[in-house]
Amino acid sequence: MTEADDQRLLLAASQGDRAAFDGFVRRHEDAVFRLLQASASCDADAEDALQEAFVAAWKNAGSYRGGPSARAWVMTIARNALRRAHRRRAGEPADFEPIGEMGLQAGWGRDEALEGLARREVLERALGALDGEMREVLTLRDLEGFSGDEVAEMLGISVAAMKSRLHRARLRFVSALREVAHG
């Protein structure tokens, strides 16, 4: 299955082909839900957004015009659904801690070796310790493997802002890894 297959499935779906849309859902639901779980504060929110996103994708299949990959397209819809759900809640404070501080916390200049790198549950706990925005950018870039340009587009921020957020997220991840593995 390729990007061209996605385009065909969505075109067919836009003409009411339910089986084609089911195929599209099967192809992307895992990745979309992983992203939503990474961003949402609880699984129930993630699941609501998952449903809302695929309902919207079904209704709007005809408006997909290529450009970003179909997966990026449906992930963008999903993120917007989640954001709408969160709009009334207090947002997390923006994190503008200086990079130097974050580097020191992540262990720059210290002698203790980093441990736990081969242990999945340690990595998962470290990832879980990040705030939603940081987990989201790490998930998209390092786990789902989207390009920097695609991630910036999905997050609706500039490429420079995406890079800055990604770097902070990675530094925080290393700090969290130290805390989880040593603490």
Added chain:
Amino acid sequence: MVDLDREVAGIRCREVLELLSSYLDGDVTESEKRRIDAHLLECDHCLRFGRDFAEAIGALRRELRRSPALDQDVARRLRERLAKE
């Protein structure tokens, strides 16, 4: 005493730290790359931290990339919801 503002090979540790992700992603300019490479040859702190950092991101990608499939109940409820449209 460790000092992030120490300059080695024409670039401070703090700047190396700031560029680390871009360096790993192959996203620095030729001249930045040359200066960082030279810095890492002489600066133990940055070399060790850079290695830890790269290994941590590598482990994250390797170990967690294949995340488990969607929970069967979540998948079923999604289909039930879509069936109403």
